[in-house]
Amino acid sequence: MAVKEQFLRIEDVALQLGVSQKIIRKHIHSGALKSTKTFGVHYIKPKDVTVFKNSGVLDAKPKKQLPQKNTKSIKTDVVNWADISENWENPSKTKLTSADLFCGAGGMAKGFEMAGFTQVGGLDWFKEAGMTYRENFEHPHILGDITERSVKDKFINTVKSSLNGKPLTVLSGGFPCQGFSMSGSRIVEDERNSLYKDMLQIIDELQPQFIVAENVKGLRSMLKGKVEDKIKEDIANLGYQVNVTVLNAANYYVPQKRERIIFIANRIGKKNLHPKPLLTPDKYITTKQAIEDLVTLKDDAAFNHVRTKHSDAMKKRLAKVPEGKSLYDNYSDSWKKCPWNEASCTIKENHGGVNIHPIESRVITVREMARLQSFPDDFIFKGAKGKQMVQIGNAVPPLLAKAIALAVRETLAI
Template structure:
């Protein structure tokens, strides 16, 4: 690049292309539009913009784009697919999904946003069921998945809704604490029966795709043998499996939340994970997500009610640095969200939720929901503490949307 080269800002490019700045950032991150990073800010040469326009006009379906994958805890064999073009223009197709361990419905909401027809959910958590029914029109089976009658009710409901068609996707975030070792073999104890029940339902429903979500720590359990066993168990049912770690913040979730995502299919397709849309310097910040709620009055119907703390507690909360916890022994609870960055992982840990960055209090249910990317018309039911548990345990809807769009892209090919 010589000194006479004209450099364009993101907003300049957006004006020239008549698109949003968000779209320009996607083009840059996907590798479609070349840029130079100067002082941490992207600048685009006019020649690079001209090339992008020509390529878009004459080769709109080009697929040989180099996509930089996110960092993972393993060297994964992953196929990354660009979902950025469809993010704001999702089309409803004849694709179906169902959700085990559905909780309040984060995964279901994300698949719905991506244009899937959700047919059924299953969970045992009473208050989460109240929330699920409040926000969705499709059936929820509430009960213990380990009981045969509950499994049968879920399977029969799904089949009834499908009317003879195949289920496109079955998803679930199964508990994984019940793995242990016997010699060189991974075994399950009674706590892990839920995982085996999920495998049983997969075997009976035969969905085309499986999406399994879990905490990042699963990858290091028993030195990686737990992940290998899960992969092997799913493959034994006739599925091809790919797995990696996705960071929710890469997909417009205002929160750095990493999760292990297994994607599997039995129809001979190449499994694809969604390529990151945002770079770390473009993440949605806590301020952008919840800053306006500081001026919003308490409203139980909107799930926005501030916790009343003592003066002593307010003083202590105000002194906690961003990203740090109120208690040294509990680093994952009572942690203060950073204001001008994507939030730290949102949790509810025995009453300990995240601390508001600029007010001496913990965040409200609605603020938690915003940081998990739930839309404002998604209303949570139950007591305030139960609402917080639901949100802390949920899959961020926008992460689920990204996964769903990657499956749609796979099926289109």
């Protein structure tokens, strides 16, 4: 009778070899350690661990890198800044329209709505985010997988029906981009990038006048800038002029330092404009200004303000975390304590880890997260509390979206 071979996970191999999991991942990606990947998890055969251990790779000293000239890619953005200050307070209602792919709970949609746009459709697969979206907006929301042709058709037909023959002004979306890699001098895409390619397909079929694409700042450094260049090239090949730069949400009254790369493109021969910052760092809205009043507010589930109950031991640990630092060394991007008298650090939900309250020994509530993301208090989140936190952590801050939308309005006014 054959005995089924037992597979090891990355943490098992790291423990066995006395190194960090990061080092094991690095050698898997380099091909030095063989593994099988199933549902996003690497599994390693014990015999392959032995081969790897005997190869001497772990014992090899890293080669000293000699300084090289002209090897660092330096990007210089061509940015046209729009002064949106005069229209910030009370933007007039317009006939401009917008629709949103990967819409989540609706941060981008809310911002465009604040800027006077009429939203005509949103699409996302996240069930609980869809519940939130439908709770807060009257326009159609399509729940489904964008990779399915029937879902694409439903979204496109819904948008076209709402437009009644008129062009769509803006199509926005924050697309995943993990699946880019290099093959020689050529960028290739794996199956994880189907979502990005589906977005391009919908752009091509809907032909919006403008595209607004949002992503994490780290995209700029992917493959030494080549990923950003490919995205710009792909959009340009659809007939659009593209401009891109990084915007900090705190510059637009969001009480949070959150940097995002923003692509703005149009196919109507206009000059793309990005919103000129409204605030300087010394004028940023602080965490205290945003959530201080909620400290004395009793728990209220209908208002999404329910405190997490921690053990006494955990409360003591949370109290000792310095502002701007994380509870765990291995998770620097989660369980981070917000500064009280500055704009908050980036708001995230990372596998249950959310930001720590600056003056109370607990993590922040859903409503506090929403405030720091600039959602208005009448924006109500649906689903289980953990799902609500994921929705907010993934959202585009509405006030950042509002600033971008006002810049598009300025573009059209030229």
